[in-house]
Amino acid sequence: MLTLELLRPDHAEAVLAFERANRVWFARTVPDRGDTYFAEFPARHAALLAEQAEGTCRFHVILDPSGSLVGRINLVDIADGTAELGYRIAESAAGRGLAKAAVAEACRLAATAYGLHTLTAATTLDNPASQAVLTHNGFAVTGETLLGDLPALSYRRSLAALRPTE
Ligand SMILES: CC(C)(COP(=O)(O)OP(=O)(O)OC[C@H]1O[C@@H](n2cnc3c(N)ncnc32)[C@H](O)[C@@H]1OP(=O)(O)O)[C@@H](O)C(=O)NCCC(=O)NCCS
Numbered sequence: 001m002l003t004l005e006l007l008r009p010d011h012a013e014a015v016l017a018f019e020r021a022n023r024v025w026f027a028r029t030v031p032d033r034g035d036t037y038f039a040e041f042p043a044r045h046a047a048l049l050a051e052q053a054e055g056t057c058r059f060h061v062i063l064d065p066s067g068s069l070v071g072r073i074n075l076v077d078i079a080d081g082t083a084e085l086g087y088r089i090a091e092s093a094a095g096r097g098l099a100k101a102a103v104a105e106a107c108r109l110a111a112t113a114y115g116l117h118t119l120t121a122a123t124t125l126d127n128p129a130s131q132a133v134l135t136h137n138g139f140a141v142t143g144e145t146l147l148g149d150l151p152a153l154s155y156r157r158s159l160a161a162l163r164p165t166e
Contacts, residue, residue: 002098004073004105007052007059012045014069015061018090025091029127031148058083058114062102064093073102075110081117083110087133099133107137111162121155122147 005011019026020038037044051057056078062071070093075083085106089099110116121139123130124147131153139155146152 001065002070002101002105003063004060004102004109005063007048007061009045009049011061011069012042015045015072016041018069018072022088022090026088029124029130030088031150058109060106062087062089062098064098071098071102073106075106075114075116075119078114078116081115083114083116083119085119085121094129099130100136103133103137107157107159108162111159112164117159117163119157119159121157122152123155124150124152126150 007015016038019033019041023032023038026032048057048059052059056076058075058078060073061069062073064070069090071087071089073085073087075085077084085103087099087102087106089102107119110119119139120142121134122145123134134155134157137157139157142154142156144151145154
């Protein structure tokens, strides 16, 4: 069982600890955030909250039943009913179905609470776990792209089946 919470100011300490503890783990499959991210974390956190207040992004932390922060899942570039999905799970919590469940919950929130009709995502070719997470949640490959300078696949999912009937 997991909980998604919209990013808040008081999540800063736990998010920074999560990013520090998993920096090497994440860098295996997604571009490293760089030293500046960690050195300027308070300003970075404030900037995310400002973006969220403008309505163009929805950032979430993923909490396990004990309330520990075990992941992050975000909807960015929200416009015209669509958004780009991104997520990361702590190494210590990986392989237990958390990403699959968090993506399912993010899709539900996107369709019901945020009024979106489509999500897109991308994952590098060498990230079969993330590809499995997207496929499990009904995302279909739409083409090839780059993440940083790494070859990747683009995905799309319609949220029509999750939207309240009008
Ligand atoms: C990728 C990531 C999100 C997966 O999180 P997770 O909580 O371990 O994922 P889940 O346990 O929900 O599901 C993983 C699925 O991938 C499958 N999988 C794992 N390794 C695999 C591999 N090498 N080949 C094929 N499938 C694999 C698992 O079997 C599982 O699918 P199944 O339940 O149908 O068997 C996590 O490893 C992570 O955060 N990695 C670093 C950041 C990242 O890559 N983010 C995604 C960017 S697009």
